[in-house]
Amino acid sequence: MTLNNKILNFINNNAEDEFDSYYIYDNQKISEQCQIFQNISYKNKSIHFATMANINPYFLRIVKEAKINVFVNSILHLEEISKVGFKNKEIIFTSSALSNKIMKHAESFNVQINLDSPNQLKQWQKLFPEKAVGIRCNIGNKVKPYSTHAGFFIGEKSRLGFTPEEIAQISDKSKIKGLHLYVGTDIFDIDYFINCYKELADIAMDFPKLEYLNFGGGFGVSENGEKQFNISEYNTRVTELMNEISLSYGKNLKLILEPGRIIGGEAGYFVSNITDIKKRGDKQLVGINASTVQFPRPLLYPETAKHPVMIIRDGIQLISDKNHSTTIYGCSTYSRDIFSENINLPELRIGDTIVFGNSGSYSASSHMQFLGFPKPKEFFV
Numbered sequence: 001m002t003l004n005n006k007i008l009n010f011i012n013n014n015a016e017d018e019f020d021s022y023y024i025y026d027n028q029k030i031s032e033q034c035q036i037f038q039n040i041s042y043k044n045k046s047i048h049f050a051t052m053a054n055i056n057p058y059f060l061r062i063v064k065e066a067k068i069n070v071f072v073n074s075i076l077h078l079e080e081i082s083k084v085g086f087k088n089k090e091i092i093f094t095s096s097a098l099s100n101k102i103m104k105h106a107e108s109f110n111v112q113i114n115l116d117s118p119n120q121l122k123q124w125q126k127l128f129p130e131k132a133v134g135i136r137c138n139i140g141n142k143v144k145p146y147s148t149h150a151g152f153f154i155g156e157k158s159r160l161g162f163t164p165e166e167i168a169q170i171s172d173k174s175k176i177k178g179l180h181l182y183v184g185t186d187i188f189d190i191d192y193f194i195n196c197y198k199e200l201a202d203i204a205m206d207f208p209k210l211e212y213l214n215f216g217g218g219f220g221v222s223e224n225g226e227k228q229f230n231i232s233e234y235n236t237r238v239t240e241l242m243n244e245i246s247l248s249y250g251k252n253l254k255l256i257l258e259p260g261r262i263i264g265g266e267a268g269y270f271v272s273n274i275t276d277i278k279k280r281g282d283k284q285l286v287g288i289n290a291s292t293v294q295f296p297r298p299l300l301y302p303e304t305a306k307h308p309v310m311i312i313r314d315g316i317q318l319i320s321d322k323n324h325s326t327t328i329y330g331c332s333t334y335s336r337d338i339f340s341e342n343i344n345l346p347e348l349r350i351g352d353t354i355v356f357g358n359s360g361s362y363s364a365s366s367h368m369q370f371l372g373f374p375k376p377k378e379f380f381v
Contacts, residue, residue, distance in 0.1 A: 001224075001308040001357045003269075003317055010381050011271055011353060012315045021272040021290035023364050023378040027062055029267035030360070033259075034066030036231050042239040042255050048092050050217055050260030051077050053361035058380050059264060060084045071217075071258040075105055082109065092214070092256070094136060094180060096120075096160065103127060114180040114214065118166050125175070134178030134214065135170075136161040139199040146192060148184045149304040153218070154196065164203070173207045178256075182216035186261065188227065190234050193218075194241060201245045204253075213245065214256035221265040221358060223306040229262060261361035268360020270295045270307075270376075274352045275331065283325045286348055291330035291337055291373045295356065296366040298339050309340055312353035320346035328354065332371045 003011075010024055037047045048071040049063045055077055061084060063070070069090040072078045078093060093106045096116035100123065106113055107128060114134035115121050124133055138154050138161030145155030152158040160182070162170075170176065183196040197215055204210055215238070220229045238255070246252045276287035292299035297307070309328070311318040323344035330337035339356065367375040 001310060003310055003312075003355065006381055007269060008312070008315075008317065010379065011312060011355065015315075015353065019271075019377060021270065021288070021294060022376045023359060024269050024271060025059065025264065025360055025378065025380045026267045027380050030059065030062045030264050031066050033263045033267070034063060034068045037257060037259055037263075038067065040235050040239065040255075040257070042242045044252050045255040045257070046089075046212075048256060048258045049263050050258045051081060052365065053260040054264050054268075054363075055080055055365050056378050057084055058378070060086075062380075063263070068263075071260075075102055078106065078109060078111070092258070094134075098123070100127065107131075112178070114178065116161060118162065118169070121170070132175050132177040132209070134180055134212070135167075135176055136180040136182070137167060137200060137203060138163050139181065139196060139203070140164045142199045143192070143195045146184045146187060146189075148186060148218075149301045150185045153182050153184045167203060168206075174209050176207050176210070178210060178212040178214060179204055179207070180214040180216065180256075182218060182258075184218045186220045187218045188220035188222075188229055190230060190237060193234065194237050197238070197241055201241070201248075204245065204249060210249070210251075210253060212254035212256050213242075214258070217258040217260045217262070219259055219262040221261050221361070223304065223358065224308055264360035265358050265362075266360065268358070268363060270356040270359040270363060272354050272356075274348055274350050274354060277348060277350060283327065284345075284348060286326055286328045286345075286354070287331060288328060288339070288354055289331055290339075290376070291332045291334075291371055292339060293330075293332075293337075293368040293371045294373050294376050295339065295359065295363055296368060297359075297363055299336065300366065302336070302338065302341075306340070306343075307359060308357040309343060309345060310355040310357065311346065311348065312355065313349065318346055318352070322346055332373070334371055337371070 048069040050071045071092045073095040091111035094114040181200045272288040272290040278285040297305040326345040327341045328339040
């Protein structure tokens, strides 16, 4: 991966500044990803950025300027996006195991809500007997579920959503105004998306007053930055499917999508400096001025979070074919404070800058207080 001049210049201009490790985002890249989803051909649609990926107010303002709405799953995020100016139907709230207090609080924002279980639906109907609501659906094993690095999102191994049996037992389906589905995370297989959507469409035919089908997110972002999600094929196929569904249903149903990591993942970088190097035979162990609690994806998903690594020395991105097996570790005593393990990098020096790519989503927003390191600053250029 090669850093563009805008990102490289920012890093070089701040090399001697007060920053320790920090995040930097390419504003234009975020906007471009928003526009890709806005360009989906099906007209009656609403695109909602999943704020768990990045809750930074500046990031949210870029999303809002691109006329993308938001999806949240907590009261804290609901309040944060409200401060940025999102309101009412621009917001989707979907969570699980809601208390009466949280359910009432979420409803007071007049947002679109999807419930996760039969008990949650009973609870809602006691609180708001005349108000229709959406439900999250688990299509079971009608499509063989993918196991992703975040686990299962459909099927018997998933805790989420109404099962087909529970959906069939809903007594008054006229009080359901939308069906929500989330099939997985970081998926590139468009056949899988479409096959799951078709199962939701079959379920939809039993609900007489639907307004929307929410197909969720899960659009793939590769760890090495090379593989791209085929949004063109996805656009064609999801548009065709929604036209078919609307024709069968007898009504132009709204399509809702909830892209998360794909909106800002490739737009973000985590920047740190080498502060120590240990030579162990033909390997180099490289210590940096950061901890994985500040950049948690490698800590949470050590087997799959393989972020591309770039080296800057004397203001220039270092390219070398003389590679050494390298492990990059953090500045704590925690044994699992490892950013990258057994990757090939040039011979490094103390003072070199290390930049981790694909760091714009589920990175800064996942900061932990564990180990006692502060949340890094975030910059937008």
